[in-house]
Amino acid sequence: MKALTWHGKGDIRCESVPDPTIQHGRDAIIKVTACAICGSDLHLYNGVIPTMQSGDVLGHESMGEVVEVGPDNKELKIGDRVVVPFTISCGQCFFCKRGFYSGCERSNPNSEIARKMWGASPAGLLGYSHMLGGYAGGQAEYLRVPYADVGPIKVPSGLTDEQVLFLSDIFPTGYMAADFCDIQRGDTIAIWGCGPVGQMAIRSAFLLGAERVLAVDTVPERLALAREAGAETIDFMNEDVYDRIRELTNGRLADACIDAVGTEASATASFDSLVDRVKMATFMGTDRPHVLRQAIHCCRNFGTVSIVGVYGGFLDKVPMGSAINRGLTFRMAQTPVQKYLPTLLQRIEKGEIDPSFVITHTATLEEGPELYKKFRDKEDGCIKVVMKP
Template identity: 70%
Template structure:
């Protein structure tokens, strides 16, 4: 089959790779009908994610049709259309039983590698390194899905791939980011990063009752998309973001602040951002937390900072004194997608949320290498890429 593969920093190629097969009785194999390039994939593309091997199949936003079913699978049949969560979960461990599927204790066969970095291991993820399971990703013609009775959700008849695909990651992630802010009617929320997850977080915040949403970015197409949702846009190149948010909230700060950027903020021009960059380039630091600093400083007393942007290691100059003395709650985590699927599927079916707005570019797998570059470099108004094998 054809698949997009990692070939080193800045290089993705479309290659012929072996077809996946049923390996365990709980597996299914799907024929991929749609997949997407995620902002998290760019951390791999930029060489930030460790333990990637040349030839690894990429991708964790995937849906398709079931073509093979393992002997122990009871909930799916050949021919079912399904969306596959990016988090792989067993459904039976301590965390899965509590709905915290991204903390699954069984799905990461590379647990010991993850423990060297984080002292414990999260769940395995599709297409996201040999620290998180070494699972082949879904930017391919076919995908093996383990624990198939726990992960995939059936797509109702009449729902298009474009409507359903983002249930795999960015819609649940953006929704969780907003939910973490404990939004009450009339609240003000600030979202750093107007990429796909940030766009979902903006609309989710309004869905949950926010009255105002500040959208922070510098890319015109992203800011336009955020404005179309009703957000008040702030171009971080033109101002001190924290000062602007404090001014617009009467000095109080936002009720909730969402970091949808993570470790690789683009084109940040503040002094601390430049110092972060130097530290990373000289291997003194691992992450660039300028957005996290801003989110804490812009948050009101007893507010919430919600972090869904990906970080990998240790961060410097973390303003914990501000967070502690002002009673700020910090919530974060890889999204336990399975927990959100029934609710968010219902939002789409009932017409309360249409996730298709974010799609700007489409292509085939062979177009993937060029579209990775367009997405990373924000060329041609590229906000979200969908691939159809």
């Protein structure tokens, strides 16, 4: 089959790889009908996530038709149309039983590697490094889905691939970001990053009752899309974000702040941002947490900082003194996608949201390597790429 594979920093190829096969009784094989490039895939593309190996198949936003089912899988049948969560979860362990599917104790066969880095291992992830399982991803013609009797959700025939594909990751992630904010009527939510996850967080914040959303970015197309949803936008290259948020909130600051950027924050003129880039370039740091620092300072006393942008290692100069003395709450996670799927599918079916609004480019797998670069460099108005294998 054809698939997009990783061969080093900036080197993504479309090439032939072996077809997946059933390896365990609860597996399923799907024929991929739509897949997407995620912002977190760019961390792989940029070479900042460790334990990747040449030839790894990428992709964790996929859906398609079930073509083979393991003998122990009683939930799916051949012909079912499903969306596949990026988190791989057994459904039976301590964490899965409590709805913390992204903390699954059984789905990462390489958990010892993750423990050495983080103290404990989260769930295995599709198409995302050997530290998180080394599973082949879904930017391919076919995908093996482990624990497929727990993860995939069946899709009603009346909905298009484009409407439901993002249930695999970015819609639940953006919704969780807003859900973590415990939004009350009248709240003002500030969101850093107007990429795909940030766009979902903007609309989710309004769905959950926010009165105002302040969206921080600098890319014109992303800011325009945020304004279409009703957000007030702040261009961080043209104005001071902290001063502007103070002005817009009459000095109180935002009720909650969402970091939808993570480790590879864009460079700004601020001193801390420049230091972050120097540290990463000289291997003296693992992440660039400029946005997290700013979100902490822009959050009102006893507010919430919600973190869904990906961080990988140890963060420098995080202002914990500000957080502690002002009573901030931190909420963060890899998204337990399965927890949110039924609710979000219902919202799509009811017409409360159509996640396809974020798609700017539709392509083939063969066009994938060039679109990785275009997406990273924010060229041609590229906000979200969907590929049709």
